[in-house]
Amino acid sequence: MDDIRPRVPTRPVRFLDKLRLHMRESGLAFATERTYIHWVRRFIHFHGKQHPQEMGPAEVEQFLTHLAQQRDCSVNTQRIALNALVYLYQRFFEVKLDDLTFSLARTPRRLPVVYSRSEISAILSHLHGVSRLQVQLLYGAGLRSAELLSLRVKDIDFGSNNIFVRAGKGNKDRTTMLPQSLVPELKRQIQRVEILHSGDLADGLGEVYLPDALARKYPRAARETGWQ
Known part of the structure; x- marks a missing residue:
């Protein structure tokens, strides 16, 4: 990955x-x-x-x-x-690069494209299952694509209605709101993950990548559902 x-x-x-x-x-x-x-x-x-x-x-x-x-x-x-x-x-290398002289890029900056609600609805009408849920989270929670793909089960807090983003832009953590309309489908997705994870563990698999030195600090964490 x-x-x-x-x-x-x-x-x-x-x-x-x-x-x-x-x-x-x-x-x-x-x-x-x-x-x-x-x-x-x-x-x-x-x-x-x-x-x-x-x-x-x-x-x-x-x-x-x-x-x-x-x-x-x-x-x-x-x-x-x-x-x-x-x-x-x-x-x-600890070598200074003072007074560099080079041609500057001239391509103008462009404003980012922001989809309207009707455009998002049109996109969602063609999506189903996990793909639809992913796009709904991107739009509803304001997640970047990399943040979405690195979400763990433990990062979804249904009690406080928050999503915890770990090591986002600038390697900073932050929280964003959990859209209430997505709660039922997210819970169903987590249940599906738990079933798949149980099968993986039974086959001697099921470990995931852990950031930094967590794998050494918590040897069993890579097999826990919360880190899936």
Whole structure:
């Protein structure tokens, strides 16, 4: 799954594994880690797979200019690529990137598209089952897609009518409202999960990924229904 951190050796040998380990020790969110690794990898391939330690500000400027002039990237995309390379050099290599000179992206920002109630109703009319419930949660609870897909059973609090979002944007936790109209279907979905989970446990399976070091602190938690 895309939201599960790949394992990194405690004493990594490969460059990208070393960089991943540094990001985790620095407390970066997994979404940030994944994005930075993506841009560092693109930077390396752009320069013919040359090791980043053998390059410097000039190569960073060339890559960022290429994104703006040849790839027609947006302002935000170029900024994210810059942030990834600044992390690589200034925090990982401890090499300063002062006074970079590169062509700035000119693609204007666009306002996000927000669907009206009638448009959402039209979309929902074509959906059924879990897919419909997912879209209803996205729209009714204001969840991002990554937040929706990483929800656990324990994050749904029917008593306080809240949904707890863990490690959302900026690696921050938050709460959002639980739409009352979705409570019956959510409870039915959790019952289905419990049945499936019981079958998985009977087959010797049923463990899920746990964030941070929770798997070491609570060895049995990965098999509990609340973490499904």
